Amino acid sequence: MFNKRTKIKDLLSFSADNQSVTVMGWVRTFRNNQFIAVNDGSTNTNLQIVVVLGSQPDDILRRIVTSTALKISGKLVPSLGKGQSLELNCEALEVLGDSDAEKYPLQPKKHSLEFLREIAHLRFRTNTFGSVFRIRHSLAFAIHKFFNDKGFIYLHTPIITSSDAEGAGEMFRVSTLPFDNPPRDENGNIDFSEDFFGRPTNLTVSGQLEGELAATAFGEIYTFGPTFRAENSNTTRHLAEFWMIEPEMAFNDLEDNMNLAEEFIQYLITYVLNHNAEDLAFLDQRLLEEEKLLPTDKRSELSLLQKLRFVTDNKFERITYSEAIDILLQSPAYKKKKFQYDVKWGIDMQSEHERYLVEKHFKKPVIVTNYPKDIKAFYMRQNDDGKTVAAMDILAPGIGEIVGGSQREERLDLLTKRMTEMHINPDELWWYLDTRKFGTVPHAGFGLGFERMVLFVTGMTNIRDVIPFPRTPKSAEF
Numbered sequence: 001m002f003n004k005r006t007k008i009k010d011l012l013s014f015s016a017d018n019q020s021v022t023v024m025g026w027v028r029t030f031r032n033n034q035f036i037a038v039n040d041g042s043t044n045t046n047l048q049i050v051v052v053l054g055s056q057p058d059d060i061l062r063r064i065v066t067s068t069a070l071k072i073s074g075k076l077v078p079s080l081g082k083g084q085s086l087e088l089n090c091e092a093l094e095v096l097g098d099s100d101a102e103k104y105p106l107q108p109k110k111h112s113l114e115f116l117r118e119i120a121h122l123r124f125r126t127n128t129f130g131s132v133f134r135i136r137h138s139l140a141f142a143i144h145k146f147f148n149d150k151g152f153i154y155l156h157t158p159i160i161t162s163s164d165a166e167g168a169g170e171m172f173r174v175s176t177l178p179f180d181n182p183p184r185d186e187n188g189n190i191d192f193s194e195d196f197f198g199r200p201t202n203l204t205v206s207g208q209l210e211g212e213l214a215a216t217a218f219g220e221i222y223t224f225g226p227t228f229r230a231e232n233s234n235t236t237r238h239l240a241e242f243w244m245i246e247p248e249m250a251f252n253d254l255e256d257n258m259n260l261a262e263e264f265i266q267y268l269i270t271y272v273l274n275h276n277a278e279d280l281a282f283l284d285q286r287l288l289e290e291e292k293l294l295p296t297d298k299r300s301e302l303s304l305l306q307k308l309r310f311v312t313d314n315k316f317e318r319i320t321y322s323e324a325i326d327i328l329l330q331s332p333a334y335k336k337k338k339f340q341y342d343v344k345w346g347i348d349m350q351s352e353h354e355r356y357l358v359e360k361h362f363k364k365p366v367i368v369t370n371y372p373k374d375i376k377a378f379y380m381r382q383n384d385d386g387k388t389v390a391a392m393d394i395l396a397p398g399i400g401e402i403v404g405g406s407q408r409e410e411r412l413d414l415l416t417k418r419m420t421e422m423h424i425n426p427d428e429l430w431w432y433l434d435t436r437k438f439g440t441v442p443h444a445g446f447g448l449g450f451e452r453m454v455l456f457v458t459g460m461t462n463i464r465d466v467i468p469f470p471r472t473p474k475s476a477e478f
């Protein structure tokens with residue numbers, strides 16, 4: 001067996017009493033022909049390997065450079081150097097993979113995040129991305145644990161669909177028709193009946209509609225999968241391919257929905273605080289140093305760890321959309337014309353408005369409810385005022401919208417009427433409407449943007465840095 005090794009993370013809690021271990025990893029630094037710092041990705045802490053002078057052939061030592069892959073066996077002993085409690089006295093050393101140090105782009109120094117994005121295939125080997133992606137993993141695991149413990153069914157919804165769940169038309173077409181000469185009907189339009197699926201299809205923007213079908217049988221389900229939006233938003237918060245978690249609950253109203261979303265976010269943060277302390281401490285320090293470069297008034301009032309604890313320990317603020325607009329209209333920022341976009345009832349709040357509410361006014365996550373129906377999707381439950389729907393968005397400090405959800409319109413007549421008003425053909429969604437015909441029930445759900453959650457927890461500021469290989473307008477490398 002090749003892989004009989006101890007991970008560095010596990011070994012750090014061993015006592016340094018001469019026990020024999022084998023470690024495999026990549027060289028971060030090699031000093032004085034004697035001290036090798038090895039990292040194996042299980043933790044940011046490198047293991048110091050001590051090579052007794054003269055104990056290893058020179059031609060082997062010459063091959064040890066930053067990023068060489070090594071297998072080292074030896075004994076764990078207390079370390080005399082500072083920064084570590086134990087080190088490994090090397091007895092056997094094997095080069096698993098050589099590296100061309102001259103060409104290796106990751107030198108042991110600080111690189112900008114922009115540069116690291118260009119070498120996303122190697123950035124996992126830095127401390128920052130080591131921490132970010134271990135936390136991303138933890139969050140994914142915690143999401144399944146949260147819902148599994150509550151008895152929700154994990155539902156796999158299709159990636160290729162023929163419907164537009166959000167009705168926003170921001171979809172990537174999936175087709176095998178030839179681009180240069182597609183078949184056409186007698187009116188000259190592309191004839192999709194000859195396409196692979198015999199109809200136009202696209203990548204899904206959301207699994208919600210299928211989620212509702214399953215929720216009206218199992219009671220409570222969640223999805224967790226990739227979703228795709230062809231919106232041309234080149235911002236630090238938007239991806240063309242992102243992961244979304246969408247729970248859907250029968251017998252739930254808007255308030256149940258908000259309660260679940262708040263509990264869920266607090267659970268995820270608590271999980272990471274308990275399971276990723278070392279990585280969080282690293283990112284906390286990293287953010288502190290980044291912010292030292294900013295003018296004082298642009299720095300955060302709380303450190304990353306303080307912010308996370310604040311969110312787990314305090315209730316989210318809950319306000320209606322109308323209240324939010326009033327607060328904005330009364331704000332010094334509005335009165336001093338600091339907002340780029342106008343504020344009045346009916347607007348789709350811009351990021352600057354959301355961030356004002358969360359970061360300046362309430363200084364905590366805010367749940368905004370009852371949005372104007374004209375800026376929200378067709379499936380949201382219509383309120384009695386005839387103007388608003390039972391929607392809720394959660395806005396997070398530094399992020400803006402992190403969750404979007406609603407109680408769903410369960411009344412068939414009102415739903416079909418709304419669809420027609422919004423130019424969505426009820427015949428094409430016949431299967432969706434069937435749930436409203438055969439035992440319809442009040443139900444609700446929401447979508448949490450996974451990368452926005454990872455951004456929030458890691459304190460990173462660009463969404464491209466929390467997904468391994470980001471897809472954004474004009475960019476799909478790797």
Ligand code: 4AD
Pocket residue numbers: 165166205206207208229237238239240242244246247401402403404405406445446447448449450451452
């Ligand atoms: O608000 P959205 O569009 O809601 C839905 O898709 C509903 N079907 C959810 C539901 O009720 N089941 O998206 C939900 C969340 C947003 O709040 C945001 O966090 C994230 O998904 N999101 C994006 N994240 C990254 N890049 C994008 N382009 C995103 N668009 C939405």
Ligand code: MG
Pocket residue numbers: 393401403404
């Ligand atoms: Mg939304």
